[in-house]
Amino acid sequence: MADWVKKAEDQEVSKLVNQLNIDGILPEKSGSNSDGNEPDVADPAETSLLIKILGKGLVNTKLSLDIQQKNPNSPLHSVKTFEALHLKPELLKGIYAMGFNTPSKIQETALPTLLADPPQNMIAQSQSGTGKTAAFVLAMLSRVNVNLNYPQVLCLSPTYELAIQTGEVAARMGQFCPEIKLRFAVRGEEVDRNKKITEHILIGTPGKMLDWGLKFRLFKMDKVSVFVLDEADVMIATQGHHDQCIRIHKMLSPECQMLFFSATYDKEVMDFARLIVSEPTIIRLMREEESLDNIKQYYVKCKNEDGKYNAIQNVYGCISIGQAIIFCHTRRTAAWLAAKMTSDGHSVAVLSGDLTVEQRLAVLDRFRSGLEKVLITTNVLSRGIDIEQVTIVVNFDLPVDVRGNADCETYLHRIGRTGRFASDGTTVQRLLDIPKQISNSWKSQNLSGLFIATLYQ
Numbered sequence: 470m471a472d473w474v475k476k477a478e479d480q481e482v483s484k485l486v487n488q489l490n491i492d493g494i495l496p497e498k499s500g501s502n503s504d505g506n507e508p509d510v511a512d513p514a515e516t517s518l519l520i521k522i523l524g525k526g527l528v529n530t531k532l533s534l535d536i537q538q539k540n541p542n543s544p545l546h547s548v549k550t551f552e553a554l555h556l557k558p559e560l561l562k563g564i565y566a567m568g569f570n571t572p573s574k575i576q577e578t579a580l581p582t583l584l585a586d587p588p589q590n591m592i593a594q595s596q597s598g599t600g601k602t603a604a605f606v607l608a609m610l611s612r613v614n615v616n617l618n619y620p621q622v623l624c625l626s627p628t629y630e631l632a633i634q635t636g637e638v639a640a641r642m643g644q645f646c647p648e649i650k651l652r653f654a655v656r657g658e659e660v661d662r663n664k665k666i667t668e669h670i671l672i673g674t675p676g677k678m679l680d681w682g683l684k685f686r687l688f689k690m691d692k693v694s695v696f697v698l699d700e701a702d703v704m705i706a707t708q709g710h711h712d713q714c715i716r717i718h719k720m721l722s723p724e725c726q727m728l729f730f731s732a733t734y735d736k737e738v739m740d741f742a743r744l745i746v747s748e749p750t751i752i753r754l755m756r757e758e759e760s761l762d763n764i765k766q767y768y769v770k771c772k773n774e775d776g777k778y779n780a781i782q783n784v785y786g787c788i789s790i791g792q793a794i795i796f797c798h799t800r801r802t803a804a805w806l807a808a809k810m811t812s813d814g815h816s817v818a819v820l821s822g823d824l825t826v827e828q829r830l831a832v833l834d835r836f837r838s839g840l841e842k843v844l845i846t847t848n849v850l851s852r853g854i855d856i857e858q859v860t861i862v863v864n865f866d867l868p869v870d871v872r873g874n875a876d877c878e879t880y881l882h883r884i885g886r887t888g889r890f891a892s893d894g895t896t897v898q899r900l901l902d903i904p905k906q907i908s909n910s911w912k913s914q915n916l917s918g919l920f921i922a923t924l925y926q
């Protein structure tokens with residue numbers, strides 16, 4: 470991320486954005502955040518959960534895999550069918566019952582390594598929805614020895630909700646293997662401290678796992694044979710989780726198979742991975758470069774928020790718009806804009822960080838089904854959420870990072886349909902193509918702010 474911003478800052482558009490009077494609309498960096506006038510930031514765990522729940526099944530991709538092997542003794546191969554993995558028949562039945570016919574792109578290569586004997590360590594990075602969870606859950610279920618009644622598999626997730634999601638996949642995939650016992654190590658789960666844990670698989674959050682394994686010694690960490698660290702990128706972003714994961718990792722035996730999964734590719738994630746996983750096979754599904762060919766970008770210079778509002782009215786006055794998403798910097802601006810647009814007769818929904826995940830899902834459901842035509846939101850919705858029928862994206866406020874610099878990556882996520890972009894900066898270059906010529910009808914009078922609209926064709 471930091472590299473990306475650096476790269477972007479070197480480029481003209483970034484300078485252009487920074488020259489603008491964005492500071493004037495930045496909220497104060499300190500002080501109370503109860504008035505909704507601070508930048509609304511996305512919580513990575515909540516975003517991840519939202520993406521999972523909203524996901525419409527497997528993301529099919531023709532992208533190539535980047536594979537690196539640290540252990541030359543581990544032969545690498547890929548499979549085109551689940552049968553080729555020689556799984557227990559009950560597990561195969563579970564996979565088919567879930568509607569999986571063939572392995573996904575990442576599963577083709579990851580599964581043989583995940584299931585190999587002797588076990589191999591793995592770091593896998595690929596975007597949300599490409600089949601990572603299904604892959605490691607299958608490995609977890611296949612490694613269990615049901616004759617040994619103690620935890621053999623630990624799976625760490627960053628939050629309660631994400632752990633439950635993984636557990637549900639495990640329960641469905643293992644539905645024909647009732648002898649495999651699973652337990653959640655999450656808040657609210659109480660244990661009898663005088664009894665050892667007998668379940669084979671523990672899925673939970675790092676704090677609870679440390680309590681059960683280290684503080685109360687309810688199972689032996691060094692007897693665990695598979696350790697899965699899921700959503701490692703979100704884990705790092707969650708206060709304290711990084712250190713707890715490392716504490717757990719230190720207690721595992723050197724023979725334990727270490728598996729590490731992440732949807733992002735930042736250096737920080739990779740550094741963390743290297744601490745946890747020795748001699749890994751690294752599998753990365755390259756990120757797709759979003760084609761911006763069918764997207765036209767316009768900017769309108771405006772004096773202030775009222776000027777931006779007039780610009781929106783102009784847009785609505787001169788073209789017919791299906792559905793629109795409007796991004797604001799703060800909840801307060803979002804609420805102000807929503808009130809104004811509503812009073813002008815627009816059907817408006819607001820999605821900001823003060824809503825629970827359930828409420829956000831409800832708002833998105835209504836918007837997706839067309840009940841509202843305008844969705845006003847903040848950075849809580851910048852990544853990974855794809856609403857097909859949206860024809861215009863408006864950056865009422867341009868995204869800035871915590872230091873107040875242009876956040877070009879977030880800009881790209883906002884305007885892109887799926888949030889999938891190349892990491893090599895080529896799309897940044899395309900930002901320079903923002904047409905300098907502005908349609909007359911979009912132009913408002915005294916210009917100093919900036920407003921960018923993106924039209925899908």
Ligand SMILES: Nc1ncnc2c1ncn2[C@@H]1O[C@H](COP(=O)(O)OP(=O)(O)OP(=O)(O)O)[C@@H](O)[C@H]1O
Nearest residue numbers: 526527569570571572573597598599600601602603
């Ligand atoms: N081989 C497959 N065939 C069909 N559907 C699949 C297959 N593997 C996974 N899926 C489905 O695709 C969706 C995404 O899979 P999965 O949750 O494993 O991806 P992921 O990469 O872990 O995503 P996330 O990072 O959001 O957790 C799920 O609905 C899952 O049931």
